Amino acid sequence: MVTNLSENNSLVAQWMCELRSTAIQTDRSRFRNNLKRIGQVAAYEISKLLPYTEQQTTTPLETTTCHVLQSHPVLATILRAGIPLYEGLLSYYDNADSAFIGAYRKHDTEESFHVEQGYIACPDLTNRPLIMADPMLATGSSMAQGLSTLLEHGKPSQIHIVCVVAAPEGIEMMQTADPHAHLWIGAIDSGLNDQKYIVPGLGDAGDLCYGEKLQH
Numbered sequence: 001m002v003t004n005l006s007e008n009n010s011l012v013a014q015w016m017c018e019l020r021s022t023a024i025q026t027d028r029s030r031f032r033n034n035l036k037r038i039g040q041v042a043a044y045e046i047s048k049l050l051p052y053t054e055q056q057t058t059t060p061l062e063t064t065t066c067h068v069l070q071s072h073p074v075l076a077t078i079l080r081a082g083i084p085l086y087e088g089l090l091s092y093y094d095n096a097d098s099a100f101i102g103a104y105r106k107h108d109t110e111e112s113f114h115v116e117q118g119y120i121a122c123p124d125l126t127n128r129p130l131i132m133a134d135p136m137l138a139t140g141s142s143m144a145q146g147l148s149t150l151l152e153h154g155k156p157s158q159i160h161i162v163c164v165v166a167a168p169e170g171i172e173m174m175q176t177a178d179p180h181a182h183l184w185i186g187a188i189d190s191g192l193n194d195q196k197y198i199v200p201g202l203g204d205a206g207d208l209c210y211g212e213k214l215q216h
Helices: 011-020 028-047 083-090 141-153 168-177 205-210
Strands: 002-004 052-058 063-069 074-079 097-107 113-121 129-133 158-166 182-188
Touching: 011 028, 011 158, 011 182, 028 083, 028 129, 028 158, 028 182, 028 205, 074 083, 074 141, 083 129, 083 158, 097 141, 129 141, 141 158, 141 168, 158 168, 168 182
Parallel strands: 002 182, 074 097, 074 129, 129 158, 158 182
Antiparallel strands: 052 063, 097 113
């Protein structure tokens, strides 16, 4: 299933406009904050689909029945661009555990690349909701490879993928990689260019968050 968070007009559409604007992107703090905000919106929407259990809670006047999360999720992100989006999720799921993956595109030629994946830290995922965040879903290669690696640490009860911008090619890749995963996307763009970057996209999210990186 795919949910486009800006399909209907809301603040997400406003934030997406700011994230894309070359006039506003120069403000790194604002760029990071808008990614975080979209993560928070996704966190709230995902929370509606998670399992809950009843809990008796004592107020100053009497005891009442509340509903609380049955199992706290594991939040995963691909370093480094995914950090603000992950922070948005984490700000809503107070007791979540976290998983991190170090991965990047390594270009073999100007038009071809493969995904290099190194560092990974992940808790046991068995019977827990997994929420995986990465701002850009272009070809889907990094996300699909990262998800495959995470699933070596147990079978989650649910899988949610949170992205800010996605191309149809990346969506198709993830639907093939795991048909049961629910994709939450800030905006769905028209496609990829010859270098496999999303068009119209918003540029390199990692560079816009933290500064231009050295080339591998």
